[in-house]
Amino acid sequence: MDPAQFDGHVRRGPVDTLSIRDASRQLDAVTRYVAQAREDLARREENGDFPVLDAEKSLAFARAAESLSLTDDAGETVAVVISPAVLEVLEDALGLLQGEVNRLRGITNTVTTEELRDELNGRMAP
Secondary structure (H helix, E strand, O other), rough: HHHHHHOEEEEEEOOOEHHHHHHHHOOOHHHHHHHHHHHHHHHHOOOOOOOHOOOHHHHHHHHOOEEEEEEEOOOOOEEOOOHHHHHHHHHHHHHHHHHHHHHHHHOOOOOHHHHHHHHHHOOOOO
């Protein structure tokens, strides 16, 4: 799907944008558009390519994934719509990188991906 097909689509450099008003009228199509990232991730993993296991591949996957910036009436970006697959890949890669940083610092306690997600989501007790 080409994002230019959305009513009100504006391309700002590498970023595809829609006003909140335009996006709300096309919400089903917007969600299908960003959901393509999950399909791409499934294809990659079927072929043995796991972006989550490599920080550079994770960033490349996130940059290449379909997303839309939503703008207010003043044209300012107020939200970015991405697939949960993109968020999961980035969260998992962050967890691996945190483990590597801990290892380099000599910290032996490890944090699971779920614990890291809880911390990022603000659910972990201080």
